[in-house]
Amino acid sequence: MTTLAADREIEHLMTLHPKGFDLSLDRITRLLERLGNPQERLPPVIHIAGTNGKGSCAAFSRALLEAAGHLVHVHTSPHLVNWHERYRLAAEGGGKLVDDQVFAEAIARVAKANQGQKITVFEILTAVTFILFSEHPAEAAIIEVGLGGRFDATNVIERPAVSVIMPISMDHEAYLGDRVELIAAEKAGIMKRGCPVVIGAQESETALEVLIETAERLDCPTVVYGQDFLAFEENGRMVYQDEDGLMDLPLPRLPGRYQFANAAAAIAAVKAAGFEIGHRAAEKAMAKVAWPARMQKLSQGKLVDLAPKGAEIWLDGGHNPGAGVVIAEALAEQEEKNPRPLILISGMINTKDQSGYFSAFKGLARHVYTVPVSKSDAGVPNDELALRATEAGLSAEPVSSVASALMLLRDSWDGPAPRILIGGSLYFAGAVLDENGTPPT
Missing domain, CATH: 3.90.190.20 (Mur ligase, C-terminal domain)
Incomplete structure (x- = not known):
């Protein structure tokens, strides 16, 4: 895949706009209005925040939905080698990284709509996500938060099918706060009133309390790892358990016992978003899931x-x-x-x-x-x-x-x-x- 066209567009943007983050939603909101608010025309969104495990949860969610026969868009960040990795567009037989020309044209459209206004490149690329995901058919969109939650550019999604909060620990203190409860409050900012919430395995009781309190205040139907669902190893298999019963599954292809909790959060999230995942699809997903540079x-x-x-x-x-x-x-x-x-x-x-x-x-x-x-x-x-x-x-x-x-x-x-x-x-x-x-x- 040639990456020249999109790379040229992004390199040009880098010369025009400041590096770093803008911790407000004003600029992205203004830009999206000029683009006709594409974020309002997305398929059901699984919106994922957290310090660790976001990407793994996105990978498991994608594997589950695709194994069940659904067309799925996926946005993750950062990329490892090519910018294109951030955008996987739904396709029969499994999503594909965005075509270079399609990507370049979307970047150019968003940059033109911005009319030279002050903005960060991440905000422009988030708007590109919404353009691409609204204009290509899919049955679900998995969108990973870039930084924090409350003021992340992805947080203009008003009615997510589910908000997922993965494990929270100290990271990006300069932007998010120097105590785990402050970071938890920022991540909880992606919860929307009345929309389902899945809380993944939390090491910090303080973080967990903040997340549960926020979800309760917003009247969100909430499921919590270790309380409403969990996963554990038994006889060389992974067992997922929730109020619907048990699923006896092969060990996930991603190594490490910590991936059980990530897989469990993804199963809970996909179910909370309204998708049915049968035993056979879940088995297939555990065997196929892939997430580069994570063990x-x-x-x-x-x-x-x-x-x-x-x-x-x-x-x-x-x-x-x-x-x-x-x-x-x-x-x-x-x-x-x-x-x-x-x-x-x-x-x-x-x-x-x-x-x-x-x-x-x-x-x-x-x-x-x-x-x-x-x-x-x-x-x-x-x-x-x-x-x-x-x-x-x-x-x-x-x-x-x-x-x-x-x-x-x-x-x-x-x-x-x-x-x-x-x-x-x-x-x-x-x-x-x-x-x-x-x-x-």
Whole structure:
């Protein structure tokens, strides 16, 4: 797929408009009015907010609906390699990433309607979502929040079929607040009066209380993980349970026990949105679900070829302490099944709690190679990142690139083939997929 036309449009927008976020809905509302309010002509919307697990919930929701035979649009952010990944348009047999020319034309239309007014590129690209999703037929649209909830540009959707709040933890404190209850209040901003709400597994009781109180105040029919629905492993299967009974399903294709809760939230969300999901469709969805750079096993590619022979390589874009904990748990599960020495190759950006992320791997990872994040101005220098890993109690050293780390490892490795986790940032994970020659499709 050629990406030149849409990329040119976006690069031009980047020169005109400020980077960053506008935490109000005034500009996007004004722009959408000029476009004829396409957000009012969407199919039923599953609107997903949260700190961790949003993308996995979107992936499971898509897999469930498509397995049941529905046509589904999906909007997620950020992208890993190409901007087109943010827009998956409904198609028979499964949604496809937006065609480059269709994408470029939609961007040009939205930019023209904006008439040079002050706006962010994310707001323009959110308006593009609504243009594309309103003009191509589908039976459902899954829309992931970009940042926060209350003032996110996607929050102009007035009557979602369901609002989903995934696990909340500390992230983006500069924008959302420095206490988990403040962040929860921002995420709860996507709830709309009388519309169904699904609350995913919450680590924080404080966050859960804020979410439930908000839903009650808005008279939203609400289901809560651990109270109204849940999922657990039994006899090598995943069991989903809610008031309708049990579903005995295969383990999700996405590894890690934490994905059970993400899958459960998606099943609850799709049902709350009014779709019937039979047992056979749910089974098919668990086997087919895919979500790049989230505990993704890399088995081929240019970088994989540089690793020690027989190495097991995982890629994950999780980047905050909450993500670190669930990734470390997933790797500990792998260690139980198949013991191997764990090596990290990490790149992070400076808006994240690097020491908090690394501390999750203490006692699990044997060594960390820290590398620069080439695709972000906010990348933490590799020597500074090595210091953060050392502060978290890990053995660490800076190297110039992922390729260098893999070759160093290959040339010096002696012992059983290692398990390697490459991650620490979605920007970084995207650059790795690009360099490996395996971008999302």
